[in-house]
Structure formats: structure tokens, C-alpha cells
Amino acid sequence: MADAWTIVPDLHADIDRARRLLDLGDPNVPQAFLGDFIDASQDASHPDDAAVLALVRRQVAQGAVAVMGNHELNAILYHRTGVDGVALRSHNEKNKAQHRSFVRRFGTATPEALDWTRWFLDLPLWLDLGGLRLVHACWSQPDIDLIAARRPDGRLAEEDLPEIAAEQSAFARAVNNLVTGPELPLPEGHGFHDAHGQERHRVRIAWWRSSARTWRDAALSVPRPEELPQGLVPRSDEVAFYPKDAPPVFMGHYKMQGAPRLEGPVTACLDYPESGCVYGWRGERRLHSDNLRVLD
Structure with a gap:
């Protein structure tokens, strides 16, 4: 296994962005992709799911690694049916809109769509590369241990897919947590x-903020934090905060705002x-902002 990686976040069918991000890395160092290769946003000018997927699969064949994102898992379910003949992921308007660029290029449950979604099943939900960890949305050791069993x-x-689609079992909840991240219900009477x-009335939790104690410190994607309660976040089996002495872990998924920055010394x-x-990792146990390379 390589001792240096260029870590590349969500690409979402944007081939120009993908090429620019890869150009930030050392050409002699393999890439580590964090998932969500498909499904362009509605304001994307020239989405190209096929080009991005071809690029990533080519890089993986040449030594890169990649983990599965929630958009890959959603696509796998969208293009398959259960024993009742109903799609494992609903073809409702919300899901159609999210998956529009992929379907426009490949169709629904066509041989090409099924070929790509079979390849998505080759992508692991997490990777521990020896001193470096990769996951799309949440490194939760209890959930990883449950899935790994x-x-x-x-x-x-x-054969796992109908169970995951039903979202009722501990296994399904663990899979979902790794690709979408944890949420907690707010105390009764509170919302944002x-x-x-x-x-x-449920809020995303920044599981990497191991020192966070209050709702306002731990919450993500809240435009007006003052709407949140001021009290402490209860300890919950639904959130495994990342230990400060664990190996460095990288994730995508969260559509962070502002200038790129490190979330902590190991996250x-x-x-x-x-x-x-992108981040150019060279074996360090503590992450350095100098290795964070930002597009002009």
C-alpha cells in the first residue's frame, strides 16, 4: 500500500472540476477518492457523469482507491427492484431531481446503468490504509465493526440491498450512518x-469535534445557530465522536462553506x-494546513 496519497473529495459529475482537482496533486502519487462521483447539482452547466466515472475507474485501475458515497448507494438502490417489483429507492420527484444527470446519460435500469452500479458495489464503505482513514461521511467505529462482522x-x-433499502435493521442503520453521517433529535420544543x-427537529452532528459539548458547538448545516438550544448534547449511541489520538481521517459529503480548512489535527x-x-498526505500523524491545496 502506498505511503502517500492525494485525497480528492466529491466530484458530482463535474469533469472540469475533477481534472483541476487532480492537477493539484503530485502526478507521482496515487489518488484516494471520497465518493459522490455522480449526480450534478441543478445549477451545473455541463454535467458529465460518464466522463467523471471513466476518469475515476481508470485511476482506480492504475492504483488509486475510492470509497462509496451516498449518491453511489442511492443509485444502486434506484436501479434495482425488490421481490415485489418495486424500486428499492423510490422514483419520486425528489429522488428523480437528485439523480437527473445520471439518468439522462445512462437511463434507468439499462444495461449501462446496471454496469456502473455493479461497479459501485466494488467500492468499500471505508478504507483504513495504515495510518490514514477514508470514509464518505462518518467514521463510526461501532458501525464499522458491525458491518465488518x-x-x-x-x-x-x-443480497444486502433490500435490507438497506428498508432502513430498519442495525446493519442498514450502520451503512446509512457511514455514507450520510449522524443526526440527533433536538430536545422537545426546539427546532431550526x-x-x-x-x-x-433533527440536526446533523459534527462527529469529528470530539471536544464539542453543546448543541451549538456540535451541530452542522444550521444557518442560524442561535435557533439551537444552549444546553449540552446528550451522549448517544447514535454518535461516536472521533478520538483525538486516532489516525487521521478524511471525509467529504458536508458541503462546507468558506475557505477550505482542517477540522482538527486528525480530521x-x-x-x-x-x-x-485536495490534501497531499505524506504519512503524517497530525495534519498540516500546508498540505491542503486549494483551487485558485
Whole structure:
């Protein structure tokens, strides 16, 4: 296994961005991709799921590694049916909109769509590369241990999919947590309004902030933190905060705002849609901001 990696965040069918991000890395160092290769945002000018997927699969064949994102898992379910003939992921308007660029290019449950989603099943949910960890949304050791008891290499099998789609079992919840991240219910009587003005009563938790104690310190994706209660976040089995002495871990998924930055000495989210960055890891146990490379 390589002792140096260029870590690349979510690409979302943007081939120009993908090439620019890869150009930030050392050409002699393999890439480590954090998932979410597909499904362009609605304001993307030239989405190209096929080009991004071809690029990533080519790099993986040449020594790169990649983990599965929630968009890959969603696609796997979208293009398969259960024993009742109903799609494992609903084809409702919300899901159609999210998956539009992929379907426009490959169709629904076509041979090409099924070929790509079979390749998605080759992507592990997490990777521990020896001194470096990769996951799309959340490194939760209890969930990883639960999944690994059935799937030691972190790769899902076709027979797991109906269970994951039903979202009822501990296994399904563990899979979902790794690719979408943890949420907690707010105390009764409390809520907040998201970026679209919708009132919510569950909040994303920054599992990498091991020293966070209050709702306002631990919450993510809350436009007006003052809407949150001022009290302490209760300890919960739903959130495994990342230990400060654990190996460095990288994630994408969270659409962070502002200038790219490290979240802590051993944690980094690289998903900054408005700017873009990669991290050049060289074996360090404590992350250095000098190794964070940002697009001009």
C-alpha cells in the first residue's frame, strides 16, 4: 500500500472540476477518492457523469482507491427492484431531481446503468490504509465493526440491498450512518430552519469535534445557530465522536462553506463546493494546513 496519497473529495459529475482537482496533486502519487462521483447539482452547466466515472475507474485501475458515497448507494438502490417489483429507492420527484444527470446519460435500469452500479458495489464503505482513514461521511467505529462482522472488506453484496433499502435493521442503520453521517433529535420544543427555510427537529452532528459539548458547538448545516438550544448534547449511541489520538481521517459529503480548512489535527472534511481542495498526505500523524491545496 502506498505511503502517500492525494485525497480528492466529491466530484458530482463535474469533469472540469475533477481534472483541476487532480492537477493539484503530485502526478507521482496515487489518488484516494471520497465518493459522490455522480449526480450534478441543478445549477451545473455541463454535467458529465460518464466522463467523471471513466476518469475515476481508470485511476482506480492504475492504483488509486475510492470509497462509496451516498449518491453511489442511492443509485444502486434506484436501479434495482425488490421481490415485489418495486424500486428499492423510490422514483419520486425528489429522488428523480437528485439523480437527473445520471439518468439522462445512462437511463434507468439499462444495461449501462446496471454496469456502473455493479461497479459501485466494488467500492468499500471505508478504507483504513495504515495510518490514514477514508470514509464518505462518518467514521463510526461501532458501525464499522458491525458491518465488518458480515462484510469484512466493507463491500456490500447484492443480497444486502433490500435490507438497506428498508432502513430498519442495525446493519442498514450502520451503512446509512457511514455514507450520510449522524443526526440527533433536538430536545422537545426546539427546532431550526435549514437553508431552504424548512423547519427541522433533527440536526446533523459534527462527529469529528470530539471536544464539542453543546448543541451549538456540535451541530452542522444550521444557518442560524442561535435557533439551537444552549444546553449540552446528550451522549448517544447514535454518535461516536472521533478520538483525538486516532489516525487521521478524511471525509467529504458536508458541503462546507468558506475557505477550505482542517477540522482538527486528525480530521478533515474536503467537500468545499464553492472553492475546491485536495490534501497531499505524506504519512503524517497530525495534519498540516500546508498540505491542503486549494483551487485558485
